[in-house]
Amino acid sequence: KHEVETVSTISRLLLENILPKHVAEIIIKENISQGLYHESYDNVVVMFASIPNFKEFYVQSDANNDGLECLRLLNEIIAEFDKLLDKNKFSCVEKIKTIGNTYMAAAGLNPGAEHRM
Numbered sequence: 001k002h003e004v005e006t007v008s009t010i011s012r013l014l015l016e017n018i019l020p021k022h023v024a025e026i027i028i029k030e031n032i033s034q035g036l037y038h039e040s041y042d043n044v045v046v047m048f049a050s051i052p053n054f055k056e057f058y059v060q061s062d063a064n065n066d067g068l069e070c071l072r073l074l075n076e077i078i079a080e081f082d083k084l085l086d087k088n089k090f091s092c093v094e095k096i097k098t099i100g101n102t103y104m105a106a107a108g109l110n111p112g113a114e115h116r117m
Contacts (some may be wrong), residue, residue, distance in 0.1 A: 020095060020109060044108035046096075049081065054101040074101055081105070 015024035027037060035093055051057070051074070060067035081103050096104040 018097065020096060021104075022045075022109075041110075044106060045106070046106045047093075048102055048104055050102040051077070064109055078103060 012024065012028060015027060016077055019027070023037065023039075026032070054070075054074070057070060082095065085092055085095055085105065090111070093105050093107045094109055096106055098104065
């Protein structure tokens with residue numbers, strides 16, 4: 001029983017890491033393992049914030065501790081975006097995920113909102 005609970009928790013955390021939390025909850029609750037899931041909204045905006053030429057900037061050398069300083073800088077930038085989204089005035093913006101050096105967020109994804117199509 002303990003092993004099943006552990007696997008279930010890990011599965012939930014993995015889903016919440018790659019999907020918006022409300023979508024992960026629906027997939028788990030309704031046990032959607034096959035097929036596609038979608039929701040329609042009237043107005044949505046998606047932001048992709050990326051550091052241009054980060055791959056060229058990222059260099060492993062003694063000067064930057066084998067690339068760790070480049071990753072530290074990237075982590076600081078991502079953490080600043082996260083702090084901004086924690087502020088009340090940005091409560092309508094939801095972080096979707098980070099993909100390498102790209103930060104993905106969206107606004108207008110209000111689960112259960114009346115304005116849904």
